[in-house]
Amino acid sequence: MPPSILLLLPALALSAVVFLAPFVWLASTSFRTQAEGSLLLADGLSFDNYIRLLADPFFLEVLLRTLAYSVITTILSLIVALPVARFIVTRAGRLKGILLALMLVPLVSGALLPSLGMLHLMGPLGVVNGASRLMGLPTVKLLGTPTGILIGLVQSFLPLMVLPLVNTLARLPADLEQAAASLGAPATAIWRRVILPLAMPGVVAGSVLVFCATFTSFVTPQVLGQGHIATFGTVAYQQAGQVLDWPFASALAMVALVMIGLLQVAIAIGSRLIRRQEAQ
Amino acid sequence: MMSLATTQTLVTRLWRGLHVLWIVIAYFVLLAPIAVLILASFDDGSFFRFPPQRLSLRWFEAATVSREYRSALGISSVVAVLAATIAVVAGSLAAYVLVRHRPRGARIIEAILLAPLVLPLIVWAIALMQIYSALSLTGTLTGLVLAHTVITLPYAVRIMHATFERIDPVFEAAATSLGARPFDVARRIIIPLALPGLLTSTAFSLLVSFNDVIVSALIAGGRWMTFPVRLYSQLRGQGVDPTTLAIGAGIIAIILLAAIVGELTMKWSRQV
Numbered sequence: 001m002p003p004s005i006l007l008l009l010p011a012l013a014l015s016a017v018v019f020l021a022p023f024v025w026l027a028s029t030s031f032r033t034q035a036e037g038s039l040l041l042a043d044g045l046s047f048d049n050y051i052r053l054l055a056d057p058f059f060l061e062v063l064l065r066t067l068a069y070s071v072i073t074t075i076l077s078l079i080v081a082l083p084v085a086r087f088i089v090t091r092a093g094r095l096k097g098i099l100l101a102l103m104l105v106p107l108v109s110g111a112l113l114p115s116l117g118m119l120h121l122m123g124p125l126g127v128v129n130g131a132s133r134l135m136g137l138p139t140v141k142l143l144g145t146p147t148g149i150l151i152g153l154v155q156s157f158l159p160l161m162v163l164p165l166v167n168t169l170a171r172l173p174a175d176l177e178q179a180a181a182s183l184g185a186p187a188t189a190i191w192r193r194v195i196l197p198l199a200m201p202g203v204v205a206g207s208v209l210v211f212c213a214t215f216t217s218f219v220t221p222q223v224l225g226q227g228h229i230a231t232f233g234t235v236a237y238q239q240a241g242q243v244l245d246w247p248f249a250s251a252l253a254m255v256a257l258v259m260i261g262l263l264q265v266a267i268a269i270g271s272r273l274i275r276r277q278e279a280q
Numbered sequence: 281m282m283s284l285a286t287t288q289t290l291v292t293r294l295w296r297g298l299h300v301l302w303i304v305i306a307y308f309v310l311l312a313p314i315a316v317l318i319l320a321s322f323d324d325g326s327f328f329r330f331p332p333q334r335l336s337l338r339w340f341e342a343a344t345v346s347r348e349y350r351s352a353l354g355i356s357s358v359v360a361v362l363a364a365t366i367a368v369v370a371g372s373l374a375a376y377v378l379v380r381h382r383p384r385g386a387r388i389i390e391a392i393l394l395a396p397l398v399l400p401l402i403v404w405a406i407a408l409m410q411i412y413s414a415l416s417l418t419g420t421l422t423g424l425v426l427a428h429t430v431i432t433l434p435y436a437v438r439i440m441h442a443t444f445e446r447i448d449p450v451f452e453a454a455a456t457s458l459g460a461r462p463f464d465v466a467r468r469i470i471i472p473l474a475l476p477g478l479l480t481s482t483a484f485s486l487l488v489s490f491n492d493v494i495v496s497a498l499i500a501g502g503r504w505m506t507f508p509v510r511l512y513s514q515l516r517g518q519g520v521d522p523t524t525l526a527i528g529a530g531i532i533a534i535i536l537l538a539a540i541v542g543e544l545t546m547k548w549s550r551q552v
Contacts (some may be wrong), residue, residue: 004381008389011374011433015392018430022407029410074443083302101543105314108484109535110491112508117313118318120328124366127316130330155309187295216400219493223515225286233402240406241498253403260400
């Protein structure tokens with residue numbers, strides 16, 4: 001064995017044993033059940049957890065709601081991020097470094113500290129409602145509503161959309177827009193027919209990142225939903241951390257994993273098909 | 281009557297103006313919660329209300345004397361330093377071999393190493409919690425550091441991979457052919473050239489570990505409760521202690537500073 005392989009081992013062991021192996025464990029415990037009135041696992045394998053998941057409309061509703069939040073957050077992030085990424089690449093000049101640095105902040109701060117800020121932004125005595133009261137406007141209820149959660153999700157995960165877009169757009173020729181404009185294309189057509197198709201790899205990469213992050217998030221929906229709105233993340237967390245029904249939490253986690261996996265496979269196949277079509 | 285050319289410039293100007301306005305609004309939304317967090321931490325009252333009645337440093341003073349928060353921040357720091365050190369060392373070694381030796385199956389190895397960035401951490405945390413419980417690792421420092429090392433490792437691998445790809449192998453080859461031992465090549469050639477990457481991956485690992493709540497919340501236990509776990513249980517339960525606002529504002533300030541310095545000197549956004 002060449003000595004270089006030995007240098008790979010520590011990292012590989014950490015990833016394979018501590019990260020990947022638990023997924024196998026998860027798959028197996030999801031087919032177990034707890035003995036009556038106990039936290040210990042009963043003997044034998046069964047589909048009980050999955051049957052319970054599909055039979056109970058509550059969990060189906062939770063999964064559908066989470067799916068809806070993920071789709072909406074992805075679309076909103078894309079709408080907000082495209083002009084931002086375009087600006088950073090083409091027009092920011094000296095501001096470019098600062099604008100990119102600010103994008104990194106929510107990425108490394110995690111969802112918790114921004115949620116703490118959001119709580120004081122949206123709360124009944126918070127900045128938004130305090131300002132409306134000062135101006136004599138009616139107050140708005142944001143905390144504990146889907147709107148509040150969606151604002152928090154877009155804020156937290158916007159960088160996951162912006163950064164891949166910036167990387168893709170930066171590779172396009174700088175005079176692309178002028179070239180299209182000089183041929184008489186209006187701004188909307190330049191976006192729709194030139195920039196967007198060329199930015200597609202970044203759009204796909206960013207969308208997958210935002211979708212998966214939203215689907216599995218639990219801090220933002222928990223804190224901004226004030227415990228009133230159940231999503232996959234909050235329910236999975238509750239089952240694992242408080243109800244302590246680990247086999248059921250495992251089954252729930254497996255369902256999310258399979259949904260995310262299927263989505264990624266679908267997108268990979270889809271973009272390959274599109275590329276093949278374009279090549280012809 | 282306006283000529284066509286003037287109309288066109290006007291439309292272009294309007295379009296460009298709207299674009300700038302869009303950027304301002306987007307960054308406003310992005311930074312609003314952070315700004316509010318900082319503002320709220322200076323509010324003198326026990327419950328933040330807008331507009332603030334009086335500003336003071338009261339909660340910052342409370343943060344420095346509170347034993348509870350000092351210990352939580354201490355635990356977070358210890359875990360972050362240990363995890364980041366292991367992750368950067370293991371990640372750099374692996375990235376170096378992958379870039380310079382390109383072993384068979386390199387793509388599979390890379391996929392395994394980067395898996396924590398692709399697979400959902402909450403799903404993994406639910407699994408890890410059960411295994412830790414079986415191995416009695418729940419609520420231990422070892423368990424916490426091991427988990428944090430795994431979530432920071434892919435950042436270290438990816439950043440160091442990009443770093444080594446940018447370093448021309450000719451320097452190492454020259455030193456070796458002149459008779460330098462591998463250890464000296466590493467110490468005198470590779471590490472100095474890879475320093476920006478090493479600093480970037482260390483900073484990222486430290487920040488990601490320090491701020492983690494997804495995994496820690498399920499495995500930390502009472503004895504090694506990190507600051508984010510403490511804050512999260514507060515947010516879920518009895519409400520916000522303003523002292524945590526002051527600490528949160530301090531952490532955000534450090535992150536802001538790190539991000540700006542890192543972006544301006546080492547182009548962080550391109551490495552993530």
